[in-house]
Amino acid sequence: MAVLRSLRKHIEPIVFCAQVASSFFDTGLQMVVKQRSETSTNSTSQDEQNNITNFYMTFNMLIKFVPIVPALVLARYGDMGYRKLPIVVPLIGYFVSRALLLFVILLEWRVEVMYAAPVIHGLCGGFSSYWAGVMALVSVSTNEEERSLRIMRMELVYGFAGFLGSLASGHLFQLYTVRLKQGVVLSGISVMLYFFCLVYSIFVVHMNHPTVSSDRQEPPDCSGIIHHDARDLTNIVLLFTSGILYDVAVSGGVEILSVYVLKEPLHWSATEVGYGNAAGSVIFITSFLGVKVFTKLSLSDASMIMIGMISFVSGMYFMTFVTTTAMYFLARSLTLFALIPMPTIRSLLSKQVQGTSYGMTFILLQLSFRLASLATTPMYTKIYQATLDSFPGFVFTLSSIITFLSLIPISIVGCRTARQNSYERIEGN
Structure with a gap:
C-alpha cells in the first residue's frame, strides 16, 4: 500500500514509458517510410530523399498545426485545477494514432495513411498539451529555488527513456517471423506501452485540483x-x-538530420538509426548533470542557457561536414549541453507569472514553437532539397546561425536579471 501511495504522487512512470513508446514509433516510422520510398520508385537516390523529406514535411506540419486550439482549451481547464486533463487526453491521442503504424505494416496500407496520425493526436492536444501539462504540474509542486533542477530532472527521465528505447528500437524493428512482418513487434510494443500509460494516468495517478498552488511562494506585491x-x-x-x-x-x-542519415555516404540501417537516436537522447543525461554542476557553481539561469546554446552551435556546425558515422557521433558529442536552454527558459518564465497561469504560459510557449515551425519546416525542407547535390549539410550551418541569434535576447535577460537582483539586494539592505 505504501508503494501504491507513492506511485499515485508521481508521473515519472508515465513520462518514461511514453517516451520509450515514442522512440519505438519514431524508428519504426522512419524505416517504414524509407522502405516504401525505395520500393515505390526506380529513380535516383535524390528522388528517394525528396519523397522522404516531402512526407516528413507534411507530417511535421500537421503535428504543429492541428493541436493549437485543443491544446489551448486543455491548458485552460488545467489552470482551473484539472491538472490531469492536459496529460490524459493527449495520451488517448497517442494510443490511437500510434496504432495506425501497426495497421500500415500489418495490412500493407499506403504510408500516406500515417498523415491521419498527427491529426488524431493533434485533436487530443498533441505533445504541446502533454508536455505543457507535465511542466505545469512540476512547477506548482516546487518552489522557485528548486524548480530549474526539478524540471531538468523530468527532462532526464524523458531523455533516459528515449536513450533506452532508441537503443532497442533498431533491433526490435528487425524481429519478424513468417507470420509477422518486419516492424510489427516494435509497433505492437509501442502501442501496449501507450495503453499502460493511459491506464496508469487514469486509475493510479492522483492529482489534487488546486486553483492556486500552495507551494508557490509569490511575492506579496504580485497579482x-x-x-x-x-x-x-x-x-x-x-x-x-x-x-x-x-x-x-x-x-x-x-x-533534416533524420533524413540525412538515410542517404549516402551514411546510408544507415535500422540498427544504426536506433543508435543515432540514442545518441540524441544522451544529451538529456549530460544536460541534467550539467545543470547540477552549474547550479553548484552558482551560475545564473541565463548563463546556463547560453552555455547550452553554444554547445548546440558547435555540434551543428560540425555536423555540416559529417561524411562518416564516426564523425556523426563526434558531432553529437559536442551538443552535450544542448538540452539545458528549453527547460531553463520554462523555469525562468514560471518565475514571472503566478501559479494559476502556469498551464497557459507553458502552452503559449509550446504553441509559439509550433506556429514558428509551420514556416521553418517547409523552409528547411526546400533548402535541403535545393542543396542536396552541392552542399547537403548547409541546413546545419543555418541552424548554427539561428542559434547564435537566439543568444542575443537571452544575454539581455541575463543583464537585466543581474541588475534587478543587485537592486533588490541594495533595497533589502
Missing part, C-alpha cells in the same frame, strides 16, 4: 498573470523570442 513590473513583461517577451529562435534551429536541424 494578476504577470508581476506588475515592466522588467518582468520585457523579460517574458525576450524569453519567448530566444526560445522560439532556439526551437526553430533545433527542430529544423534535427528533422
Whole structure:
C-alpha cells in the first residue's frame, strides 16, 4: 500500500514509458517510410530523399498545426485545477494514432495513411498539451529555488527513456517471423506501452485540483498573470523570442538530420538509426548533470542557457561536414549541453507569472514553437532539397546561425536579471 501511495504522487512512470513508446514509433516510422520510398520508385537516390523529406514535411506540419486550439482549451481547464486533463487526453491521442503504424505494416496500407496520425493526436492536444501539462504540474509542486533542477530532472527521465528505447528500437524493428512482418513487434510494443500509460494516468495517478498552488511562494506585491513590473513583461517577451529562435534551429536541424542519415555516404540501417537516436537522447543525461554542476557553481539561469546554446552551435556546425558515422557521433558529442536552454527558459518564465497561469504560459510557449515551425519546416525542407547535390549539410550551418541569434535576447535577460537582483539586494539592505 505504501508503494501504491507513492506511485499515485508521481508521473515519472508515465513520462518514461511514453517516451520509450515514442522512440519505438519514431524508428519504426522512419524505416517504414524509407522502405516504401525505395520500393515505390526506380529513380535516383535524390528522388528517394525528396519523397522522404516531402512526407516528413507534411507530417511535421500537421503535428504543429492541428493541436493549437485543443491544446489551448486543455491548458485552460488545467489552470482551473484539472491538472490531469492536459496529460490524459493527449495520451488517448497517442494510443490511437500510434496504432495506425501497426495497421500500415500489418495490412500493407499506403504510408500516406500515417498523415491521419498527427491529426488524431493533434485533436487530443498533441505533445504541446502533454508536455505543457507535465511542466505545469512540476512547477506548482516546487518552489522557485528548486524548480530549474526539478524540471531538468523530468527532462532526464524523458531523455533516459528515449536513450533506452532508441537503443532497442533498431533491433526490435528487425524481429519478424513468417507470420509477422518486419516492424510489427516494435509497433505492437509501442502501442501496449501507450495503453499502460493511459491506464496508469487514469486509475493510479492522483492529482489534487488546486486553483492556486500552495507551494508557490509569490511575492506579496504580485497579482494578476504577470508581476506588475515592466522588467518582468520585457523579460517574458525576450524569453519567448530566444526560445522560439532556439526551437526553430533545433527542430529544423534535427528533422533534416533524420533524413540525412538515410542517404549516402551514411546510408544507415535500422540498427544504426536506433543508435543515432540514442545518441540524441544522451544529451538529456549530460544536460541534467550539467545543470547540477552549474547550479553548484552558482551560475545564473541565463548563463546556463547560453552555455547550452553554444554547445548546440558547435555540434551543428560540425555536423555540416559529417561524411562518416564516426564523425556523426563526434558531432553529437559536442551538443552535450544542448538540452539545458528549453527547460531553463520554462523555469525562468514560471518565475514571472503566478501559479494559476502556469498551464497557459507553458502552452503559449509550446504553441509559439509550433506556429514558428509551420514556416521553418517547409523552409528547411526546400533548402535541403535545393542543396542536396552541392552542399547537403548547409541546413546545419543555418541552424548554427539561428542559434547564435537566439543568444542575443537571452544575454539581455541575463543583464537585466543581474541588475534587478543587485537592486533588490541594495533595497533589502
